[in-house]
Amino acid sequence: MVSAHGGDVVLVHDAFHAPDQLFEDIVSDTPWRQEEITVFGRKHPMPRQTYWMGEVPYSYSGLTNPPEGVSDPVAKVWHHVERLCQTTFNGVLLNLYRDGRDSMGWHADDEKSLGPQPIIASVNLGAERRLRFKRRSKTPGESIPVDLPHGSVLVMRGDTQRNWLHCVPKTAKIVGPRVNLTFRLVDVEP
Numbered sequence: 001m002v003s004a005h006g007g008d009v010v011l012v013h014d015a016f017h018a019p020d021q022l023f024e025d026i027v028s029d030t031p032w033r034q035e036e037i038t039v040f041g042r043k044h045p046m047p048r049q050t051y052w053m054g055e056v057p058y059s060y061s062g063l064t065n066p067p068e069g070v071s072d073p074v075a076k077v078w079h080h081v082e083r084l085c086q087t088t089f090n091g092v093l094l095n096l097y098r099d100g101r102d103s104m105g106w107h108a109d110d111e112k113s114l115g116p117q118p119i120i121a122s123v124n125l126g127a128e129r130r131l132r133f134k135r136r137s138k139t140p141g142e143s144i145p146v147d148l149p150h151g152s153v154l155v156m157r158g159d160t161q162r163n164w165l166h167c168v169p170k171t172a173k174i175v176g177p178r179v180n181l182t183f184r185l186v187d188v189e190p
């Protein structure tokens with residue numbers, strides 16, 4: 001999909017048998033956290049709710065998430081996604097976008113703990129939202145939109161995080177809640 005300029009991204013549609021049930025169960029079984037972010041020295045609530053599940057802690061954007069148990073519906077998604085990607089993960093970051101005002105800013109999943117060429121499987125349940133990719137180069141050009149439908153999995157591999165940034169902008173459209181789960185393999189230094 002985004003295979004140009006050192007990116008390697010594939011979108012798998014209709015990856016689950018019962019996505020509606022998974023969506024409902026994950027929304028209701030997750031003890032969502034409302035974190036704060038600091039922008040220009042001022043604290044704001046993060047424009048989405050989050051939760052980390054996995055065997056290991058995970059740090060990003062100055063937040064450290066402790067290891068937490070994996071709920072049953074997330075375990076189902078986990079097994080399925082490992083088979084789909086032919087790899088293993090040891091943690092998953094869950095994001096709840098309550099409506100079109102919730103969002104995620106430009107970033108790459110390039111924490112050192114993910115290694116130089118991480119494989120990240122990003123599961124989409126609930127309302128469709130648009131993700132954008134843009135090159136990190138000085139002349140990034142136009143960003144590339146990717147619509148993420150209910151029940152799909154976006155797989156990012158290779159040099160994608162090194163060469164590209166991604167975001168989920170706010171939308172003025174009326175959209176319902178959406179859950180996104182990004183499965184990761186985190187290397188924990190001793």
Ligand SMILES: O=C(O)CCC(=O)C(=O)O
Pocket residue numbers: 093095104109122131148166168180182
């Ligand atoms: O919500 C999404 O589709 C993207 C999530 C994401 O990029 C992340 O959790 O790092």
Ligand SMILES: [Mn+2]
Pocket residue numbers: 107108109166
């Ligand atoms: Mn990301």
